Amino acid sequence: MVNKYDCPIRYALDIIGGRWNILILWNIIRFENIRYGELKKRIPEVSHKVLSQQLKELENNGIINRIEYSQIPPKVEYSLTEKGKTLIPLVELIN
Incomplete structure (x- = not known):
C-alpha cells in the first residue's frame, strides 16, 4: 500500500x-491572533457553518490554535501553531 503522504505537495x-x-490562514497570518467575528467579517462569503468546520479541521490538523477565554460574551481567538507557521511562505507565495 502506498503512503497517502509520500509527496509533500499532496x-x-x-x-x-x-x-x-x-483565506483563513492568510487572515490569521496577517493579524497573528484573530477572533472568530473578525474572520467572519473579513471573509463574508463563507457561511458560519463552513467557517466553523474549516477552523475545526485546521485545529485538528495542528495548523492553528484555538484559545477560548471564559468571559461573557465568549471570546475565542485563533493563531498559528509552530507547524502552521511553516506554511507562511507557501501562503505568501499564493498572495
Whole structure:
C-alpha cells in the first residue's frame, strides 16, 4: 500500500486545500491572533457553518490554535501553531 503522504505537495494540499482555508490562514497570518467575528467579517462569503468546520479541521490538523477565554460574551481567538507557521511562505507565495 502506498503512503497517502509520500509527496509533500499532496500533504500540503490535504491540509490547506479546502476552499476557504487559504483565506483563513492568510487572515490569521496577517493579524497573528484573530477572533472568530473578525474572520467572519473579513471573509463574508463563507457561511458560519463552513467557517466553523474549516477552523475545526485546521485545529485538528495542528495548523492553528484555538484559545477560548471564559468571559461573557465568549471570546475565542485563533493563531498559528509552530507547524502552521511553516506554511507562511507557501501562503505568501499564493498572495
